[in-house]
Amino acid sequence: MDASLAVRARGIAKYFGEVVALDGVDLDVAQGRIHGLVGPNGAGKTTLLGLLLGLAVADSGELEILGVPVGRTVAAVDGVAGFVDGPGLYPSLTARQNLAALAALRGGGRTAGIEEALAEVGLGEVADDRVRGFSLGMRQRLGLAAALLTRPRLLVLDEAANGLDPAGKRDVHGVLDRLAADGTAVVLSSHRMDDVEALCAEVTILATGRIVFSGPPAKLAAESRELDYRLVTSDPAAARRLAAGTDGVRLVEGGAARYGDAVVVVRAAVPALDELVANVVRSGVAVRELAPLVSPLESAFLALTASQEAVR
Numbered sequence: 494m495d496a497s498l499a500v501r502a503r504g505i506a507k508y509f510g511e512v513v514a515l516d517g518v519d520l521d522v523a524q525g526r527i528h529g530l531v532g533p534n535g536a537g538k539t540t541l542l543g544l545l546l547g548l549a550v551a552d553s554g555e556l557e558i559l560g561v562p563v564g565r566t567v568a569a570v571d572g573v574a575g576f577v578d579g580p581g582l583y584p585s586l587t588a589r590q591n592l593a594a595l596a597a598l599r600g601g602g603r604t605a606g607i608e609e610a611l612a613e614v615g616l617g618e619v620a621d622d623r624v625r626g627f628s629l630g631m632r633q634r635l636g637l638a639a640a641l642l643t644r645p646r647l648l649v650l651d652e653a654a655n656g657l658d659p660a661g662k663r664d665v666h667g668v669l670d671r672l673a674a675d676g677t678a679v680v681l682s683s684h685r686m687d688d689v690e691a692l693c694a695e696v697t698i699l700a701t702g703r704i705v706f707s708g709p710p711a712k713l714a715a716e717s718r719e720l721d722y723r724l725v726t727s728d729p730a731a732a733r734r735l736a737a738g739t740d741g742v743r744l745v746e747g748g749a750a751r752y753g754d755a756v757v758v759v760r761a762a763v764p765a766l767d768e769l770v771a772n773v774v775r776s777g778v779a780v781r782e783l784a785p786l787v788s789p790l791e792s793a794f795l796a797l798t799a800s801q802e803a804v805r
């Protein structure tokens with residue numbers, strides 16, 4: 494048992510009939526860390542999060558949550574909160590009434606913290622509106638507020654950023670950062686690599702029930718080889734000519750049609766890209782913008798999952 498770990502999973506397997514949803518999954522999540530779970534549809538993310546929430550039990554393997562070994566009975570460990578497949582809410586009640594009802598269900602009917610939780614997720618002004626009229630993003634925020642009421646030490650969120658507008662995203666990221674700073678571990682799944690990169694100290698990539706990568710996103714990004722970059726310079730024609738003449742750099746056709754004539758899209762690994770930039774600047778052409786077209790995490794994720802599919 495390792496008390497510094499909020500989650501310690503070893504060799505977790507979960508089957509649904511013939512379907513292998515999880516196949517030998519190891520996972521360590523330290524307290525105070527935000528851990529991202531990513532993977533294509535059907536990879537096993539929701540299944541794994543469900544095990545952490547005590548909604549199901551693994552068929553084999555060991556699982557410790559907040560230092561407590563999880564047995565073979567379906568039960569949530571104290572200190573764990575969150576949701577999979579969207580938060581369970583009462584549509585005919587207001588946001589505030591929903592939180593009060595959940596607090597009552599959990600026993601004691603404690604209403605302390607409801608106002609703070611609503612304010613923290615940015616729902617203070619709609620606290621007395623019925624949830625029936627709430628958008629997906631507002632429901633997600635209310636689900637998070639419900640989890641906050643329990644002062645969790647492990648928060649588990651399945652696609653909680655779904656439907657959030659930029660303000661909602663900022664609020665939710667702020668809440669998660671604050672929780673992590675206070676020592677709460679957060680495990681979240683997301684299809685948004687930019688969210689994962691912005692929030693998570695560590696990421697686990699699952700594909701067809703197996704772990705393809707686990708570690709800091711920066712490590713994954715460093716391992717990725719060639720990426721597509723958009724390059725904006727003071728002389729696109731010269732940049733195109735120089736890109737074509739730099740070893741290890743390829744021009745990506747169709748870039749101008751998609752992004753305009755000022756943009757040159759090149760495919761290269763970092764050393765060749767450095768060489769191109771040096772060549773461009775040496776030729777008296779100014780570099781105004783250079784950025785990967787897709788994030789390094791997304792690109793590495795696609796490459797890793799594609800290579801795993803090819804092995805299968």
Ligand SMILES: Nc1ncnc2c1ncn2[C@@H]1O[C@H](COP(=O)(O)OP(=O)(O)OP(=O)(O)O)[C@@H](O)[C@H]1O
Nearest residue numbers: 509512513514532533534535536537538539540541
């Ligand atoms: N209750 C169930 N009964 C039968 N099969 C299931 C059940 N739950 C999940 N599965 C199967 O297990 C596999 C993993 O599903 P899971 O929902 O965990 O994936 P996911 O990574 O969350 O996918 P998505 O990104 O689409 O939400 C899939 O093949 C799915 O069809």
